[in-house]
Structures are given as structure tokens and as C-alpha cells.
Amino acid sequence: xxxxxxxxxxxxxxxxxxxxxxxxxxxxxxxxxxxxxxxxxxxxxxxxxxxxxxxxxxxxxxxxxxxxxxxxxxxxxxxxxxxxxxxxxxxxxxxxxxxxxxxxxxxxxxxxxxxxxxxxxxxxxxxxxxxxxxxxxxxxxxxxxxxxxxxxxxxxxxxxxxxxxxxxxxxxxxxxxxxxxxxxxxxxxxxxxxxxxxxxxxxxxxxxxxxxxxxxxxxxxxxxxxxxxxxxxxxxxxxxxxxxxxxxxxxxxxxxxxxxxxxxxxxxxxxxxxxxxxxxxxxxxxxxxxxxxxxxxxxxxxxxxxxxxxxxxxxxxxxxxxxxxxxxxxxxxxxxxxxxxxxxxxxxxxxxxxxxxxxxxxxxxxxxxxxxxxxxxxxxxxxxxxxxxxxxxxxxxxxxxxxxxxxxxxxxxxxxxxxxxxxxxxxx
Amino acid sequence: xxxxxxxxxxxxxxxxxxxxxxxxxxxxxxxxxxxxxxxxxxxxxxxxxxxxxxxxxxxxxxxxxxxxxxxxxxxxxxxxxxxxxxxxxxxxxxxxxxxxxxxxxxxxxxxxxxxxxxxxxxxxxx
Numbered sequence: 001x002x003x004x005x006x007x008x009x010x011x012x013x014x015x016x017x018x019x020x021x022x023x024x025x026x027x028x029x030x031x032x033x034x035x036x037x038x039x040x041x042x043x044x045x046x047x048x049x050x051x052x053x054x055x056x057x058x059x060x061x062x063x064x065x066x067x068x069x070x071x072x073x074x075x076x077x078x079x080x081x082x083x084x085x086x087x088x089x090x091x092x093x094x095x096x097x098x099x100x101x102x103x104x105x106x107x108x109x110x111x112x113x114x115x116x117x118x119x120x121x122x123x124x125x126x127x128x129x130x131x132x133x134x135x136x137x138x139x140x141x142x143x144x145x146x147x148x149x150x151x152x153x154x155x156x157x158x159x160x161x162x163x164x165x166x167x168x169x170x171x172x173x174x175x176x177x178x179x180x181x182x183x184x185x186x187x188x189x190x191x192x193x194x195x196x197x198x199x200x201x202x203x204x205x206x207x208x209x210x211x212x213x214x215x216x217x218x219x220x221x222x223x224x225x226x227x228x229x230x231x232x233x234x235x236x237x238x239x240x241x242x243x244x245x246x247x248x249x250x251x252x253x254x255x256x257x258x259x260x261x262x263x264x265x266x267x268x269x270x271x272x273x274x275x276x277x278x279x280x281x282x283x284x285x286x287x288x289x290x291x292x293x294x295x296x297x298x299x300x301x302x303x304x305x306x307x308x309x310x311x312x313x314x315x316x317x318x319x320x321x322x323x324x325x326x327x328x329x330x331x332x333x334x335x336x337x338x339x340x341x342x343x344x345x346x347x348x349x350x351x352x353x354x355x356x357x358x359x360x361x362x363x364x365x366x367x368x369x370x371x372x373x374x375x376x377x378x379x380x381x382x383x384x385x386x387x388x389x390x391x392x393x394x395x396x397x398x399x400x401x402x403x404x405x406x407x408x409x410x411x412x413x414x415x416x417x418x419x420x421x422x423x424x425x426x427x428x
Numbered sequence: 429x430x431x432x433x434x435x436x437x438x439x440x441x442x443x444x445x446x447x448x449x450x451x452x453x454x455x456x457x458x459x460x461x462x463x464x465x466x467x468x469x470x471x472x473x474x475x476x477x478x479x480x481x482x483x484x485x486x487x488x489x490x491x492x493x494x495x496x497x498x499x500x501x502x503x504x505x506x507x508x509x510x511x512x513x514x515x516x517x518x519x520x521x522x523x524x525x526x527x528x529x530x531x532x533x534x535x536x537x538x539x540x541x542x543x544x545x546x547x548x549x550x551x552x553x554x
Binding site: 032034035046047050051052270274336338339340341342344364365394395396397 | 457460461463464466467469482485487489490492494511512513514515
């Protein structure tokens, strides 16, 4: 038991090398230490109450998430906009001040280095929020580009970085008062919770009027805070709050107190994953990049790759992939009542005749059903089509009984479960 | 929670030995680590296992985990209620959540298990 467990196998060695987030003491106060695992180098709770309860809280009331492990990079100064337009696939010229956009950072051959949200604070002042696991990689990439240590475009070596912006990691102490970390407040009652913490009537009305991917700076609980209508749960109403790390615990507690009567729960990594899977949102390494080297087009985010831009790093590869890609990410539903073995990464996805057409990337059990994000032949499945699932062997004894431990495409298999195709994304 | 009178493994299985019959389950520590258990694959009745063989599989919403046989023996009974109610392991891992019963074929295999006090200490150090 527990020896062969993907989520916890690194737990003990990791505890010594993983960092505590600034909210670690809050987590220890709220949940048993055994629920805390290492994720992207940080110790975070898998759950506080239960994955299912926390998932439901975000769908029906609200939840807060410790996202202080997420990278927060500031890129500012002369030429910042030019530089970010080269660095990322989406269009900076169409990004207004106080707006944010989803985008990709690619390497020169088009490989996805990270998916990011870029916030424009002023004409030449930006914040890029990057995945914790990719934080150092992206910082190094940006610095190498700015120092002309790597070529922007191997086919046109003359192409140079435009602009000399300053880059700061806003989670590092040397940023002093400018330090910022991310706490997410998500779900239909998140606005009500947030407004309870804002004294100023004018600010309240501005927050209430924020639309998706808009943000503003205001005082919350007496501390300066960037309030953004963004998130990773598929909730129609949800915020990310960027505050000084020394104020993070105070804000966390204030949100818990204000939210408790409304049904708000603190939420761990487990529900964070089940919520984003249910919404169809990609996780770097699973639905983007990873072992299949999944491109933004395959992931369903071709719209965030602006091929009409004159240049961005990786553009030549994106032009090719945009016309050639033959696999795509789809969202499917499978039965998930208790006693049904859950689908796992790499299990085979079958068409209605039993032919394997791809693999499971991520899966979550959500109120008696399973939602899986799968990687399948492009345009092979339409919404509501029947799909099958074949479990890979989970143990040696299953292999001995004839169950495969790996499936290629175009194998004819008996489905263990049957389900149907859902829309690529869902909002709640 | 650790129950007195049972024997334990480092991989968090418990055993209740009565004469030559071993009743086996997973510990409270294990079920807490796994979270909501949604599926249990039970062993076939009549099948023989050496100590530490893969005996069963317990799957939660987060992970699949092998249950290793704490003793050498032959399966004489399984808790088939777990097929429709796998979360009995979450609710009552030491009683209603038992997994299977083995007829012990090698009594020496019982010798190297921990008692409740040793297991308590072991878990405390994790």
C-alpha cells in the first residue's frame, strides 16, 4: 500500500527539499499534515476537507486556493511591449491597459515552454504569471534572450530583441514593497466575499464591474492588491488577488472569515485539478507540451497564437503545425459511480467500434461521473459521440491475466467503460 | 488511529490473526493518505500469495495503490461489499472495510510484522 503511489511517492524525500509557501502555517492550522504533498517544489495540501466537497463549494459557493507558488514576473521599462510581443504568441498591441490575456511562450522550434497570463499595468509595464514548475526556466529564457545569449530566430540570425526592459521576480524579497503573490478566490459567491473586504464604495463598484480578464489595483483589508477577474476553475465569476507576501496570511484569513457563512471552503490541489479538468483547461505537461509535445493548436488554443503578427519566437513552427496537426485534445464523460475503476493517464480511448484513437491525459471523478481530457485523432470525434475506454494494466497480475500495459493507435480492443464526447470547454 | 491487537506492515496493511486465518485491510493512515476511495480490485478466492505479493488494488480519486500481502497464504474469503461500497475503507478501515481473509500457509511470515505500538511509532516518524 502507498508504495506505488504516483502522487505520494516523492513525498518523503521531497519534504526536505520542497519549500513552504507563505501560507504554510495556515494550511497546517486547517488540515492534517499527511494531506500536504510536494507540488512543483512547494508543500501544498491535496485537500483540506475532501476533494469532492471543495469542488462543489467552488461550483455552488466559493473557494480559495493558495497560488503563492505561481511565478509572478514583472517586465517593465522602455521596449517592454515590443519584447513581450516577440516573447509571446498572443497580440500585445491588442492588449489594453488593465486587461490580461492568455498566451504561450515558445522556444525557437515551437515547443511550448509555458502557458502564461500577461497583465498590462501600463503601456510599458507588464506582469506575466507563469507556472511554478516553469518559473526558473522562463526567467532563464527571458534573461538569455535579453542578453543576446540565444538566437530569437535561427532562420534569421540578424533578428534581435527589440527593447531592453527590466525583469523582476516579484516573489523575491529584493522587490521589497513591490513583492506580490497570487491567491485565487473562485466561484459564484466570490464577488460577494471580496466586496465584504472592501471599504470604499467606489472601489466596490469598480470591482463589481470588472469583466473577465480585466483587473485593477485597490486596497483590500488595508493592503494594496491587484484584483483580477481570472482563474483556473472555469468559474464564470472568479478572482486572482496579488498581494504582498507578508499580507497573504491576513488576506487568506479575512477571506475565510467573510466567506464561511456563504459556504466558502479552502481548496487544495485535488479540487484545483478536478475543477480545471471539468472546465477543459490544460495543465502544462499534460494537455500542453508533455510527452506528446502538444501544441497550442492541438490543445484548442490556436486563437491565442497570432500568426498574423510579423514575428514571435517559434512562429515558423506554429505556421507549419497550424496546417498539419492531426491530433487534438477532447473532453469526454465516463461513468464514475463508486466501484468503477477510475480512468488514468495513458489509458486508451476507443472509437465506437473499439479502435484505439488516442489516450487519456487527465481524469477526475466528479459527482458520480468521470471527466477526462484525452488526446485523440483530430476531427475524429464530434460532440455526443460514443467513446470507449480501455484500462491499462495497473499491476503485474493484471498483465499476467492478459491486460495490456501500453496501447498504440489502431488496435481493436474491448472497452471497459463507455461514455460520450462533451464540448471542448465548459463554464460554470 | 491504530488498533491494539492487530499486526501491521511498513506499507500500511493491517492483519488480524486468528488461529491460521489472517484478516487483512489497510490502515487509517493509508486511507487518509489516499483520500476518497472509489474502487477496490479484490483477489480471486483460492489464489495463493507469498508475503509482499500484490494482493489487491485500492484506487482513490487521486491514485492507484497496490495492497501487498502481509503474510503468505491462500485467499478463502473476500469482502465483496467493497465492490459497490469501496468507501467503507474510508469510513471503517479496521472493521467493515476489511479486504480479504487468507489461510496462512507459512506461519513464519507472521513473525516479521509490527505490533500496534511499533506501528504507531513508525507512523509517528513519517
